[in-house]
Amino acid sequence: MADQTNHGAEATQKSDAAYWAANVRIIVISLIVWALVSFGFGILLRPALSGISVGGTDLGFWFAQQGSILVFLALIFFYAIRMNKLDKEFGVEE
Amino acid sequence: MDQFTINLLFVGASFALYIGIAIWARAGSTSEFYAAGRGVHPVTNGMATAADWMSAASFISMAGLIAFTGYDNSSFLMGWTGGYVLLALLLAPYLRKFGKYTVSEFIGDRFYSPTARVVAVICLIVASTTYVIGQMTGVGVAFGRFLEVSNTAGLLIGACVVFAYAVFGGMKGVTYTQVAQYCVLIMAYTIPAIFISLQLTGTPIPALGLFGEHTASGEPLLAKLDAIVAELGFAEYTAHHADTFNMVLFTLSLMIGTAGLPHVIMRFFTVPKVSDARWSAGWTLVFIALLYLTAPAVGAMARLNITEMMWPGGTSGDPVSVEMIEGDERYNWMATWEKTGLLGWEDKNGDGKIAYFNDQDADTVAKMEAAGWGAENELTKFNRDILVLANPEIANLPAWVIGLVAAGGLAAALSTAAGLLLAISSAVSHDLIKGSINPSISEKGELLSARVAMAVAIAVATYLGLNPPGFAAQTVALAFGLAAASIFPALMMGIFTKVNNKGAVAGMVSGLVVTLIYIFLHKGWFFIPDTNSFTDADPLLGTIKSTSFGAVGALINFAVAFTVSKMTQPIPQEIEDLVESVRVPRGAGAAVDGH
Known part of the structure; x- marks a missing residue:
């Protein structure tokens, strides 16, 4: 039931724009983390992290073969939880 | 058993x-x-x-x-x-909110084309x-x-x-x-x-x-x-x-x-x-x-x-030793996999031993020769695909x-x-x-x-x-290249931007064509052997191998789509509404009932 009797069409449009802006902000932050752990820690910044040793090798290797995958998982669940909350805040949930 | x-x-x-x-x-x-x-x-x-x-x-x-x-x-x-x-x-x-059945359906509807x-x-x-x-x-x-x-x-x-x-x-x-x-x-x-x-x-x-x-x-x-x-x-x-x-x-x-x-x-x-x-x-x-x-x-x-x-x-x-490989139970897997032709060894210097080392490395070769194991690696073949199965x-x-x-x-x-x-x-x-x-x-x-x-x-x-068709392995690069250079950018622009129909088509086609040409230049035209002008060891552009080109193709797709879209008519109101509706979860249930 999509009709929102308590909102005027204009108000809905405005809140939809704010909802979208909030969503894009969460996406940008998540993608910065996504790039940092994989391309950053896993590849480009590996030399800078070489001093930190993890199980017989360095932190960069750990990020490349294990850490980035764990962070990816955390990111997707963070996004799902955060967005479900945002849906409720803006009253746009199904 | x-x-x-x-x-x-x-x-x-x-x-x-x-x-x-x-x-x-x-x-x-x-x-x-x-x-x-x-x-x-x-x-x-x-x-x-x-x-x-x-x-x-x-x-x-x-x-x-x-x-x-x-x-x-x-x-x-x-x-x-x-x-x-x-x-x-x-x-x-967003694609779930759109509520249709196929990826191409979204692209067709969103770009009204x-x-x-x-x-x-x-x-x-x-x-x-x-x-x-x-x-x-x-x-x-x-x-x-x-x-x-x-x-x-x-x-x-x-x-x-x-x-x-x-x-x-x-x-x-x-x-x-x-x-x-x-x-x-x-x-x-x-x-x-x-x-x-x-x-x-x-x-x-x-x-x-x-x-x-x-x-x-x-x-x-x-x-x-x-x-x-x-x-x-x-x-x-x-x-x-x-x-x-x-x-x-x-x-x-x-x-x-x-x-x-x-x-x-x-x-x-x-x-x-x-x-x-x-x-x-x-x-x-x-x-x-x-x-x-x-x-x-x-x-x-x-x-x-x-x-x-x-x-x-x-x-x-x-x-x-060869004797051990052929006799010892722990080495049975080597005999089993040798039959498939994916694993091979050969006692090249006839010393009854199979020496496994990198014979492209001069220092190691010198070391192995001094130890009496010969100058050549004798584990001649180890197909990487058998590793998990064996x-x-x-x-x-x-x-x-x-x-x-x-x-x-x-x-x-x-x-x-x-x-x-x-x-x-x-x-x-x-x-x-x-x-x-x-x-x-x-x-x-x-x-x-x-x-x-x-x-x-x-x-x-x-x-x-x-x-x-002889090129089965190379075609996986093709599948990923096509998906990266054409489908992903089109979907993303359809949701996050107001790119119009002409922009989307121009972007998809140029991303696709440039990626295909780059792959064909390195892997051979239509994967026919010896028709390639470059190899992945010495690629056309800097160090970019043909398997890595999908991201470049995607970039070309985005750039062309934005440019063409800027120069042509903006999207009509009903498409504007479609984009707005895809961005908000409200009403997805109703879309399903419509089927």
Whole structure:
């Protein structure tokens, strides 16, 4: 039931724009983390992290073969939880 | 019971399970055939998507790719999982909200252009077909090895099984079968890994064992591996040798390609709500990560095991003798795999020993000659694809584990093949027949045409599996390149920007054409050997290999689309409304009722 009797069409449009802006902000932050752990820690910044040793090798290797995958998982669940909350805040949930 | 009977038992039991599920979950409507009635729980969908995504390449090849290269092939691990972040954040929820059945349908509607839809269908069919060939060949190889039948017979059995459950069950049958296949493949992958991790590190969790201590030497496992391969003249396992720029670009291409593969995207149409699509992407990655966190451990541990078997007295001791390989029970796997032609050794200097080392490295050659083992590496062939399948035998695990691995390899190949065939058949029946040729077709007629399209697709895939066009391996790069350069950017711009029809078509076509040309310049025109002008060792642009070009293609797509869109008419009001509605979850339920 999509009709929102308590909102005027204009108000809905405005809140939809704010909802979208909030969503894009969460996406940008998540993608910065996504790039940092994989391309950053896993590849480009590996030399800078070489001093930190993890199980017989360095932190960069750990990020490349294990850490980035764990962070990816955390990111997707963070996004799902955060967005479900945002849906409720803006009253746009199904 | 001998190994053959055990393999037969495991594979037979798993097949009976798949067929049973298929009969239980028959599709009666187009909604069930294309989207399983949109009634799939997000966790169930996650498991099915994981099986759909993890193909013979993930199950059979990936650990081998990592084992023999080490750190440099981390790209596969990050690329094939990182794509799910893009999918979950940028595509899945909005496409679910859109509420139609196929990826091309979204592109066609959003860009109000039948041309865009046809371009998307072509990309989809080419990408899926090239991908499915590899799966069918994998089915043939796995059957050939474990059931001791010919490749041809194995492939035909596999095709009949896929036919049985995909044609009748559609998305509904395929989804529930894939759940069972996921369970089989993940057990098959992790159980041997747990045994091996216990043997080497005393830790039952392989991912922890990888960074744990090697019990026999008391050193960290990776430090031990680095030392032992370095002594034989190979590149250090954990060190970075690849070109950094190309590695970044390759990883990015795999990520974008993963997020653009239509058979994966369409899975998110099957869940009931937009919020379920977000959760489902997370669950998919959980189930994928179980294998992807295990794979690097499998690779490193197998490399260590193999190296130690070739040098039973340590690298400063004697290499393994021919007598031992032929007589000792622990080396039986070498004889079994030699028969397949994927493993080979030769006592070149006639000293009765098989010395395994890097004979391209001058220092090591000098060292080996001084020790009297000759100047040439005598383990002449070790196909990387046998690593996972031979791993339980190498680690001397019980016969039932080997049977389980056989069933797991087949589950991985069959589940991906079914998902791809489904993507092809819905593109043909829904986008081509209903979308352009005969829009007034009845639901019954559409369902029938979907099944016929599926049967034809299976026949074509089987034929190509039996007569692989020599370039099967290269075409996987093509599938990812197409998905990255055409499908992903089009979908993303459709949701996040107001790019118009002309911009989208120009972007897709230019991304596609430039990527194709770049791949053909390096792999040969239409993959015909010796028609290439460049090689991946010495690429046209800097260090960018043709396999890494997908990301560049995507960039070209975005740039052209924005430029053309700026210069042409803005999108009409109804499309503006469509974009606004896709961005907000409210009302997704109503869209489903409309079908």
